[in-house]
Amino acid sequence: MPIYATRPDSTYEPCPEGLHHGVCVDVVDLGLVKGQYGEKHKIRIVWQVDQINVETDRRFTVSKQYTLSMHEKSTLRKDLEGWRSRKFTDAELAPPGFDIEKLIGANCQLHVVHTLKDDGRIFGNVAAIVPPPKNVPKLVPMDYVRERDRKHSNGSGGHAAAHDDQVPF
Numbered sequence: 001m002p003i004y005a006t007r008p009d010s011t012y013e014p015c016p017e018g019l020h021h022g023v024c025v026d027v028v029d030l031g032l033v034k035g036q037y038g039e040k041h042k043i044r045i046v047w048q049v050d051q052i053n054v055e056t057d058r059r060f061t062v063s064k065q066y067t068l069s070m071h072e073k074s075t076l077r078k079d080l081e082g083w084r085s086r087k088f089t090d091a092e093l094a095p096p097g098f099d100i101e102k103l104i105g106a107n108c109q110l111h112v113v114h115t116l117k118d119d120g121r122i123f124g125n126v127a128a129i130v131p132p133p134k135n136v137p138k139l140v141p142m143d144y145v146r147e148r149d150r151k152h153s154n155g156s157g158g159h160a161a162a163h164d165d166q167v168p169f
Contacts, residue, residue: 013053015060015112015124020049021132022062022110023139024103028147030065041068043076043100046147047110047126050139059142062112064126070098083108083129084167102169104146107132107139131167 026046033042046063053060066076070093080098081087083106092098111128132138 012121013055013060014114014122015049015062016051017112017114017124020051020060020062020110020112021136021139022047022049022108023141024106024108025061025141025144026063026146027100027103029068042066043068045100045103047108048139048141048144049110049112059144060124061144062110062124062126068100079126079129080169083131084169085131098169105141106167106169108167109133 024045025048026044028044028046030042030044032039042065044063044065046061048059048061051060052058064079066079067074068076070077070088077088080103088098109130109132110126111130112124113127115123115125117123
């Protein structure tokens with residue numbers, strides 16, 4: 001008897017394009033990931049934006065995957081420096097290094113662009129990260145459970161602790 005594998009119908013609606021006020025809600029350690037240039041330690045940063053998906057009544061989320069490196073040419077470092085609006089000092093990068101978990105709860109503005117895949121699916125991608133808008137109330141995570149906590153969660157939601165600084169890292 002044949003066993004058919006099909007692509008499930010997806011009702012995924014990507015984060016709308018444009019500039020959004022966002023808050024970092026998760027940093028996921030993906031471990032070593034094989035790629036074109038060998039194995040690299042990867043992470044995924046996840047943000048909620050201020051826009052609500054009317055179909056799910058939840059905020060849109062968008063994420064970006066990075067190599068876990070603060071080398072001066074790394075995408076992670078460039079994005080974090082754009083978010084902070086300043087470069088990292090040698091002291092901030094001295095061992096043990098920069099704690100990526102400090103990002104959780106930090107606000108920013110995200111420039112989201114859409115990418116069309118060959119199969120017709122559309123994905124929202126983070127093209128740029130800049131400091132949060134001035135004179136706008138701080139965005140706090142809403143109904144989000146961190147990936148590491150999901151298997152132990154009852155699904156009731158949760159949020160990260162808010163930081164006092166505009167960009168606390």
